[in-house]
Amino acid sequence: MDVVELTLPTRAIYQPGASSVEGLPTALQMFHNRPPIMLKPHWHAQVEVNFVVEGSVHYIMGDHDLTLNAGELCLFWGGQPHQLDDTSDDVLYAGAHLPLVHFFRLRLPTDIAGRLMKGAVLVTSATDEADRVNFARWYSWARHGSTAQAQHAVDELLLRIERVRFEPYRIVGECENGRESEASDQQSSRAVARICDFIAANFMQDIDSMDIAAAADLHPKYAMSVFKKSTGMTMNEYLTLLRLSYAQAHLLRDGASVLQVAMESGFGSLSAFNKAFRKIAGKSPSDFRREGRVFSAITPTSVEIRAD
Numbered sequence: 001m002d003v004v005e006l007t008l009p010t011r012a013i014y015q016p017g018a019s020s021v022e023g024l025p026t027a028l029q030m031f032h033n034r035p036p037i038m039l040k041p042h043w044h045a046q047v048e049v050n051f052v053v054e055g056s057v058h059y060i061m062g063d064h065d066l067t068l069n070a071g072e073l074c075l076f077w078g079g080q081p082h083q084l085d086d087t088s089d090d091v092l093y094a095g096a097h098l099p100l101v102h103f104f105r106l107r108l109p110t111d112i113a114g115r116l117m118k119g120a121v122l123v124t125s126a127t128d129e130a131d132r133v134n135f136a137r138w139y140s141w142a143r144h145g146s147t148a149q150a151q152h153a154v155d156e157l158l159l160r161i162e163r164v165r166f167e168p169y170r171i172v173g174e175c176e177n178g179r180e181s182e183a184s185d186q187q188s189s190r191a192v193a194r195i196c197d198f199i200a201a202n203f204m205q206d207i208d209s210m211d212i213a214a215a216a217d218l219h220p221k222y223a224m225s226v227f228k229k230s231t232g233m234t235m236n237e238y239l240t241l242l243r244l245s246y247a248q249a250h251l252l253r254d255g256a257s258v259l260q261v262a263m264e265s266g267f268g269s270l271s272a273f274n275k276a277f278r279k280i281a282g283k284s285p286s287d288f289r290r291e292g293r294v295f296s297a298i299t300p301t302s303v304e305i306r307a308d
Helices: 112-117 129-144 147-166 186-202 209-215 220-231 235-250 258-264 270-281 285-298
Strands: 029-033 046-054 056-061 064-069 073-077 082-087 092-099 121-124 170-172
Touching (some): 046 056, 046 129, 064 121, 092 129, 112 121, 220 235, 258 285
Antiparallel strands (some): 056 064
16 A cells, blocks of 8 residues: 655745844845745834735734735735734735834825824735735846836835825724824925934934934924824834833844843843833733744745845
8 A cells, every 4th residue: 555645735834034024124125926925023213014915814913903904005014013823724914113213204195104103004905916016126126226216116005105195095093092193294204304314223222302402403392292293102102112122032043142132232231121022012021032932943935025
C-alpha cells in the first residue's frame, strides 16, 4: 500500500520586525500582498490606508469589528491597537502607512482627522478598476522604481486619498464623543505637520514639548493646544507612541535586552518604558517578547509588509 504524504497549506502570520511598519514609525510604506493574519493586536504611529483588491478582511478595531470587502477602501489611525484576525482564501489587498506629517497635509474634510484619531474608520466603496491598477503600480514604483518614480507614486497616492472628499464615504466605529472633534483649519494643520516633522526626526533623542514647540517656531502653549485639538493626543503622547512602535519591533531582535531596547527607543529609564508599554499593550515588554518568540517558533511563515 502506497503512503501518500500530504502537505497542508499554512497561513502566514504577521510579526513585527525592525524593517516593518512598527520598526520604521516615521516612514511612508506601501504594500500590495495577501495579508498575513495577526495573532494579537499591534499598533503603529501612522494612518493606515487599506484597499481590498480581492476577497475580504476582518479587523478587530478596539471595541468594534470591521469587515472590508473587495472594492472597499478605508483609512484609520494605527495608534489604536488593531488586529487583522481573518481573511478570505482569495484575499489581496493594497495600501500604505502614512506618517502624521503626510496625513496632516492632506486636504480632507476638516473633521476627519479628529474623528479618526479617536478610533473611527473612514470607509468608501467609491472605487473602480483604476484603483486596482494604480495601487499595484504605486507599490511597484515605490519598491523597485527610481527615486523620482517612488516620489511620483507617493504624490499620486496622496492625491487619490484626497479624492475621498468628493465621493460618498461613511464613518464606522465612532466613539460617543467622536463627532465633537474640532475641525482643523489649514493653519493648524501646517503647525501640526511641523511638529510631526521634528518629532519624527528626533523621537529617539531626549526631547520634550518645549524643544518641539521651539523647533516648530510655535509658542509652547499654542503648540500643545493645536496638536491636542487636531490629534486627540498630547505631543508627549505622540512622542511616546513613536518610541513604543519602534520598541515593539526591536524587542524581537536576537541578543537585545529589554533595557537596551528601552534606551535605544528614547526612554530615559526601564521603569518609564515598562509603564508606557504596559499601558498600550496590556503586558510588560518581557511578556510581549516571550509571546512573540513562541509565535515565531510555532508558525512556519512570517511576513513583513513594507516597500523600501
